[in-house]
Amino acid sequence: MTGATRARTRHRDGIRDSVTGEGFSVFAADREGSVQRGPSRGRGQRARKGDSMASSSHSGAPTPVETIRHSAAHVMAEAVTKLYPGTRVGIGPAIDDGFYYDFQFDKPIQPEDLPAIEKEMRRIIQGGAEFRRREVSKAEARLSFASEPFKLELIEGLEDGTISLYEQDGFTDLCRGPHVANSREIRTDAFKLRSIAGAYWRGDEKRPMLTRIYAYCFSTKAELEGHLKMLEEAEKRDNRKLGNELKLFSTHEEAGPGLIYWHPKGGRFRVELENWWRQEHYANGYEILYTPHIGKSWLWETSGHLGFYKGNMYSPMKIDEDNYYAKPMNCPFHIMIYQNETHSYRDLPLRWAELGTVYRYEKSGVLHGLMRVRGFTQDDAHIICTPEQVEDEILEVLRFSLHIWKTLGFKDIKAYLATKPAESVGEKERWDTALESLRKAVDKEGIPYEMDEGGGAFYGPKIDLKIKDAIGREWQMTTIQFDFNLPERFGMEYVDKDGLHKRPYMVHRALLGSIERFFGVFIEHTAGAFPVWLMPDQVMVIPVASAFDDYAKKVVAELRKAGIRVSADLSDARMNAKIRTAQGQKIPYMLVVGQKEADEAAVAVRFRDGRDQVTLALDEFKARVLARIAEKSLDL
RNA sequence: GCCAUCUUAGCUCAGUCGGUAGAGCGCGUGACUUGUAAUCUCGAGGUCCUCGGUUCGAUUCCGGGAGAUGGCUCCA
Structure with missing residues (x-):
């Protein structure tokens, strides 16, 4: 496998990167994902500095591949504005495996138009256009981009002072840089226009939808070829394709999209997996719960789901004058069991697990095979413990998770430690001790980790584990999350040694994440050749x-x-x-x-x-x- | 949900410049009785996604709808 394909988020054509692959969040309203999602790159893991395997283009110091990508994006914008005069330009950053540029065309363009654009780009590149930086005042910048509404908006968002422009071949773009010195540093055989997609201006669905052109781009032809080969391999392993060929599962649009039907062969797999899961949980001091699929609305009002997460919940059903909701999470039900009796510190820690099937409304456009569905089974657990116990508990969960992944044949595992976001609940002290226990656990296990500053959920910090599959793609699977919110909202208590009623700590965790999504990842990892x-x-x-x-x-x-x-x-x-x-x-x-x-x-x-x-x-x-x-x- | 593309047999796909359709695989049948990746024969199987419009006639053209696929964070 080449360096390029080894580079971080290797995702197939089919699945976009996402920061949202969370194992589960109690309130995921601020992110769109849930347990599902494609190979994902955490927030702390942007491709910014990465892909440094960039090789030298021609002479002099190596040009980082990102600079090449970004410059190629400018070249594409030049080509497009030449071929389609009057097209307004948006932004054009480097991304993991190439670049994109957003445009607003007068007439929509088709995929068939891409070769012409590519050809024009090659012409520009071979023409040896110099990239020149120019610094201007805000007022000057406004003048130069008078006919570019999107650029004007960007300019307004910039701090006063000088603004840098880059110009090549008569095409000027508002840009921070840096860029290659000469367009020849972009290899004409190391990029390839990929696809056309709609993309909201600034990712905001209330803003106009622009046309985004994606491209793959690397420093060398070999890297591009390696990447294309990986994508081809990913296509062969596609869980939907293999799921059908190996008679594992199906979906039925006429019966409801995003819902998985497990066929006999998929059922065999799942039963084996779940039996093992249960065995392991009992061996690791867990008890297994079964809880209902629906519950009255007060549960979700108390938990806060109806406030923060309603858009992802199915509409209520009325039963005897009460509104019941299909559960999007298992936590309130586990808390009901906790609240059924008074607990002593002697009872703790409690480790309660459930293979809990939950339903979440996902927009139709994001559904994807087993990876993103509307009904799925979490291998969920809640650990309820005293503050003194939490460090050991976290370490235990982490060890357990690593054991699970190792057994399943995944060796390459990374951790992402997410810290306190700006808006959050719980005193700072609790966040600090919680984060410290997370950090100690990953240190003790010697797992490489990155910080994801401010990436925690508002209710507590978390560790996410990402595993790398057989073709180098990363998938966020395990999540271990502190929750300072639910114990508070539900008034959970235990009686401590001193006779005082205290609030326990609560940790949510999912190891495999969702059984459905795990199945999808495992199918693609093994290409269907399971152990x-x-x-x-x-x-x-x-x-x-x-x-x-x-x-x-x-x-x-x-x-x-x-x-x-x-x-x-x-x-x-x-x-x-x-x-x-x-x-x-x-x-x-x-x-x-x-x-x-x-x-x-x-x-x-x-x-x-x-x-x-x-x-x-x-x-x-x-x-x-x-x-x-x-x-x-x-x-x- | 929004943008683009797509939807023809169980699967993978041809095709009809508007006159209601084909292949391979799979399935059924008959023959053949075989030593490490496809034996041959015949046959069944389609409201050409759906609803409406244009037309003498629509699977084909136009419009609405559903579903699928690629995207919709990456900041100039």
């Missing part, structure tokens, strides 16, 4: 000819008795076709059986990963598979 223990079909027996169907059935019976998920392909297709089908279904072991095997009570094992096949005694094979399953082995 044996999670594979819906673990073994396929393939007789070389129908004369050996009986032996194939015997093999199936024997393995099935041992609890292995196995079947035989007794269709009248050729053996080669059966192998092909089983391989396409990513079945880990294909057992080819004929006269030889029948005579010796053996099986010829063909592995999904293409390693050399081996012939084993049936007992031996059985023992091997059972061991792999028991160990949750990632190997076959």
